[in-house]
Amino acid sequence: MGLDSVAATEAALRARLVPLDAYRAHLDGDAFVSDWVTVDQAMIDTFATATHDHQFIHVDPERARAETPFGGTIAHGFLTLSLLSPLAYDALPGVETTKMGINYGFERVRFLNPVKAGQRVRGRFKMIGLTERAVSLQTTWDATVEIEGATKPALTAHWITLAVLEPPAD
Secondary structure, three states: OOHHHHHHHHHHHHHOEEOHHHHHOOOOOOOEEOOOEEEOHHHHHHHHHHHOOOOHHHHOHHHHHHHOOOOOOEOOHHHHHHOHHHHHHHHOOEEOOEEEEEEEEEEEEEEOOOOEOOEEEEEEEEEEEEEEOOOEEEEEEEEEEEEOOOOOOOEEEEEEEEEEEOOOOO
8 A cells, every 4th residue: 555545544534533422323323334345366366475375266266267166266254354444444433532443353253255356345334332441442343344246245243443542631
């Protein structure tokens, strides 16, 4: 990602910062939906290199076409899971006093449908839990990665994030 892309991502995040009361109001509210992202072979290959997972179903289009029921290569499940972060950057609000966001974990993850090379995915996020502490917010999201044109999503998860907040002013 170039510096221009990083700056654009940070600007988009800052534009969606809201006061804590407005953030709280999203609990059990409407879902947030990201823009579509194309999962192309170059992305899959880069992920394979980063994770040392070069299984042919991901990186060999001809063999995957001949030997699998997918008709070609598919994204790694963990690649699809890792896309939650940029999809969330595109869709979710944050709290104005946030210093940093941290992945806290998952209650569950289910890989339901493979993402074929060239398909587009998007994230759908619904806030289903919120725990407030003195200088942090723990938020649980019902997260889904949808595949364009497919009735079954790529994955579903309960994703727990942690926002570290600036301490309250005295």
